Every structure is written in structure tokens, then in C-alpha cells.
Amino acid sequence: MSNTKSIVIATLAVGLGLASCNSGSMRRNPGKIYAPDMTYSRAYDAYTENPNFADGQTSRLPVAGTVAMGKDLPDHLVEGDTNAYKSFTTDMRFTEAELGEGKRLFNIYCGICHGTNLDGQGPLYVSGKFAAMPANLKDAKYLHMTAGTMYAAIKYGKNAMGSYASQLDVKQRWMVIAYMKKVQADNGGDAYTFGTTTPAATTADTTKPVAMATTAAGEHAEKH
Numbered sequence: 001m002s003n004t005k006s007i008v009i010a011t012l013a014v015g016l017g018l019a020s021c022n023s024g025s026m027r028r029n030p031g032k033i034y035a036p037d038m039t040y041s042r043a044y045d046a047y048t049e050n051p052n053f054a055d056g057q058t059s060r061l062p063v064a065g066t067v068a069m070g071k072d073l074p075d076h077l078v079e080g081d082t083n084a085y086k087s088f089t090t091d092m093r094f095t096e097a098e099l100g101e102g103k104r105l106f107n108i109y110c111g112i113c114h115g116t117n118l119d120g121q122g123p124l125y126v127s128g129k130f131a132a133m134p135a136n137l138k139d140a141k142y143l144h145m146t147a148g149t150m151y152a153a154i155k156y157g158k159n160a161m162g163s164y165a166s167q168l169d170v171k172q173r174w175m176v177i178a179y180m181k182k183v184q185a186d187n188g189g190d191a192y193t194f195g196t197t198t199p200a201a202t203t204a205d206t207t208k209p210v211a212m213a214t215t216a217a218g219e220h221a222e223k224h
Contacts (some may be wrong), residue, residue, distance in 0.1 A: 079156045088148030091197045092171065094178050102179030105172055109164055118183055132160060137180060143189035150177050 004040050033039060036155065044050045050058040107116050114135040115121040120136035134143055157163040168176065178194035185192035 040184075048075050079152075085148045085152040086146050088146075088151055090147075090174050091177075092194070094175060094194055095196050098175055099179055099182060099195075102172075102175035105168065106176050106179050109167055110176065113161070118180065130160070134161075137184065138187050140188075143184050143187065147174075147177050147181060150180065 011063075044052075044058040046059045048058050049056045053060070073134075111122055112124045113120075113122040113130075114137055115125075115134075119135040120134045120139075122134060124130060125134055151173060153161065154168065154176065155163060155165045164173075174194075181189065181194060182192050184190070
């Protein structure tokens with residue numbers, strides 16, 4: 001009797017084991033999918049033929065006069081276009097938290113030379129590695145420098161300072177400038193205009209930057 005029970009139990013154990021393995025394989029291989037294009041869209045590689053467009057190209061240029069969501073004006077101005085950059089500005093307005101982020105980024109990328117106090121006494125200069133003193137951003141020469149001129153310096157570099165375009169995206173550049181302008185305003189510079197509490201503060205309006213981009217591009221074209 002005990003042998004019979006043992007055989008029955010062993011048989012059941014083997015059967016359950018086979019069933020579990022089979023069900024596992026079924027989960028891994030669910031079989032054919034009905035209308036797979038309804039589930040998985042076909043992907044086209046860049047620079048390959050794409051029948052969905054009239055010219056057959058997959059890679060597309062942005063629609064003229066538009067700005068990607070979450071981005072500021074496109075950097076359509078070219079290096080050396082100093083006069084155009086003097087009036088270059090942004091509609092971005094920053095909260096205290098974003099201003100704090102601007103300070104953090106400044107200390108990382110700018111403070112090494114310009115000093116965390118914006119006084120030109122950064123550790124790289126104080127160490128004696130460079131003879132020329134970096135710009136003292138609290139000096140009268142820089143207190144009234146336009147935000148656009150600062151933006152051009154960050155994007156393209158100036159004198160011994162290299163470009164930081166690859167380290168800081170568009171919004172980060174403006175956050176750094178907003179922080180700098182806030183400090184300058186507290187030291188006799190122009191009134192601070194990047195804060196969310198100013199009359200110029202705007203809400204999330206995606207149409208306004210588009211209009212500004214179109215206007216800026218048109219004005220730039222007229223100048224040339």
C-alpha cells in the first residue's frame with residue numbers, strides 16, 4: 001500500500017513539474033499576434049526612405065518659426081553678431097529654486113575663475129596659474145552689461161574663456177545669467193527682471209515664444 005502511495009505521489013509530482021514548465025514556456029511564447037501593426041508601430045531609421053512624407057525622407061527639419069516645447073528662442077544669432085546679441089533676451093522667469101540652481105551651476109562652471117562672489121577671485125586665478133585676472137562681475141564695467149552680451153560669452157566664449165555651450169543648455173544659461181543679474185542688482189547693477197514676482201512674469205504660454213522666435217528671426221534677416 002505504501003509503495004502504491006509513493007508511486008502516485010511521484011507521478012503527481014512529475015506531472016505538476018511538467019505542467020509548470022509547459023505553462024512557463026507558454027508565457028514566454030504567447031504565439032501569433034493578431035494585427036501586430038496595431039500594437040507595434042514601424043520605426044524608420046534616420047536618413048532612410050520614409051513613405052509617410054512626400055520627399056521620402058525620415059529626418060525632418062523643425063517647422064519654420066516654431067520653438068520646441070520647454071525651450072527658449074532658437075540660437076539663430078551667429079558668433080560675432082555683437083550688436084544683435086546686445087538686445088538678445090528671454091521671456092523665461094525663474095522661481096527661487098531655479099535661481100538657486102543657477103547659483104549652483106555658476107559655482108561649478110564660472111566660480112572657478114570669476115569666484116563664487118563674482119569678484120574675479122576664483123581659485124584658478126588665486127592659485128597663480130593664470131596671470132590675467134578674470135572679469136570682476138561686480139565692477140562697474142560689468143554691472144550694466146546686457147544679459148544678451150553675457151549669453152553670447154557663455155555660448156561662444158570670450159578672450160581666455162572658452163565656450164560653455166556643451167555644458168549648459170539654453171535654460172541653464174539663462175538661469176546662470178539670472179543669478180548673476182540678481183547679485184549685480186544687489187550691488188548697484190540694473191534692476192533684476194528675471195524673477196517670478198516681477199510685472200513681466202509670464203505663465204506657461206507656448207504661443208508667445210513662437211511669436212517671439214518668428215519676430216526675432218525676421219528682425220535678424222532684415223539686418224542682413
